[in-house]
Amino acid sequence: MSLLCWNCRGLGNPRTVRVLHHLVKEKKPNVVFLIETLCRGNTMEKIICKLGFEGLFVVNPIGRSGGLALLWKENLFLEIFNYSRQHINAIIRNEDGSPGWKFTGFYGFPNAARRWESWELLRLLKTFQPSAWLCAEDFNEILDQSEKQGAALRRISQINQFRRALEDCDLSDLGFSGPRYTWCNNKRDDNFPQERLDRAVANTEWCSRFNYVRVQVLEAICSDHNPILILFNDVPYETGPSRRAFKFEAKWQLDPECNDISKAAWEQEVLESNQLKDIRARLSACQRDLTRWSKAKFRRDAELLKQKSRRLLELQGTNSPNQIEDIKQIQKDIDTFLKRSKMLMLKPHLDALTFVHVY
Structure with a gap:
């Protein structure tokens, strides 16, 4: 199973929609969680018609900011449990009748003055069942200074608040492969700030259920955030060749x-x-x-x-x-x-x- 998560910074741009289609076609995720869609439900309907997803849950933006969307395949037993402007909480159940688990698509408050509200929300979400829990996407915070480059250092108090929230929720970082930083302002200056804001975390029960977990930081073709792909299963991944069904393109x-x-x-x-x-x-x-x-x-x-x-x-x-x-030129070439x-x-x-x- 796989989940694609991305702070796409607006799906009103045709270029962003093209990249989303490309990611879905190449990575074939079962679930997609999007942040900062800047799109209302009717626009999202039109977009996912071409993506091959049957399930869609939308939290509309306020004005010209925000907006969340969760997309899932028809064969997935997914139920929306609760939501806010900063999260979508879903229960994913298994076909074999075994206990389900909880997935939270999370968006930490961009405003540092309100960041504490994000951590209180995490603590609240911990109390909901099922207890096996995977939480992912843009937390808008780092876990240590090594996850930031350029500009001023992050205040230690901010970092510690994030750490304490994860500890209180028994959530551990699942690691990653790919670029170290998932956000960049894409401006060539002396500061050139980069940070690792996008990540996947899970509690002990979820990790014990899924022994084979990989988190890949993908290339940022557009947006200032890299998408992340979470792959997991209770058996090793098959790497051998597979025969694809014929499809007329x-x-x-x-x-x-x-x-x-x-x-x-x-x-x-x-x-x-x-x-x-x-x-x-x-x-x-x-x-x-x-x-x-x-x-x-x-x-x-x-x-x-x-x-x-x-x-x-x-x-x-x-x-x-x-x-x-060079990065901008390659991004343009790909588009x-x-x-x-x-x-x-x-x-x-x-x-x-x-x-x-x-x-």
Whole structure:
């Protein structure tokens, strides 16, 4: 199972929506938690129609700030338990009937003067069942000075308040792989502030239930926050090859070769005893030939995108202001690629959606 969490800084920007689609397609999360969506429920409905999620819970922004959203797959037994402007609390139950566990998508108050309210909210959320608890995303605070670079040091009292709140809730940091800092102001100056604000924490009971847990800090293609991907299971991850079901991609229609490939495959000589078997054989030929053609046609583009994404992650991990211009250029290149490749042309499934609006 996997959860994607991201302070996206506004889904009203088409570029951010493209990146979200790309992340969902590449990482295939079961749950997505978004912060600072700056979008109301009706806008979020339109966005998730193309993402393949059936569940949506929205906490609307106030004016031009805030906004939370939780998205989940249809086969997931997820129930919203409570929420506020700073969190969404959900219970995730297992198909086998074993006890469920609690997931909290959390957004710490950006205003340092109100940060104490975030920690009181955490303590309150601890009291709700089930007791196995995973909490993740933007806490707007660091655990020690090593999680901050540039600008003034954080006050020790602020750090200690965060630490005490996690201790009181029996929450421990799950660690990470990838860039050390998850937030950057993206400005080339002497201070060049960077901080690790986005993280995943869990209590002892949750950690004992899921022995294999990984938290990956992903590349920041847009927004000043890196997304984080949480992967976990009670068995080791399978790394072997898997066979994917055939899916006709809408972007293929933009290439004239697609029609030629389909026509040639359909008109191949087929020796079958009845019409139904004849049609099945022709469809199988189209599937086979289109799959081979698409792999040859788009593999280079896909590999180029992966190379740029890896390079972006590498540069963001250097923590150097001298790399800002290179980072921005690669971010622009990736967005141009996503726009050109028409990755977002997916058929909406409105009938299968479950929408919940919170006003």
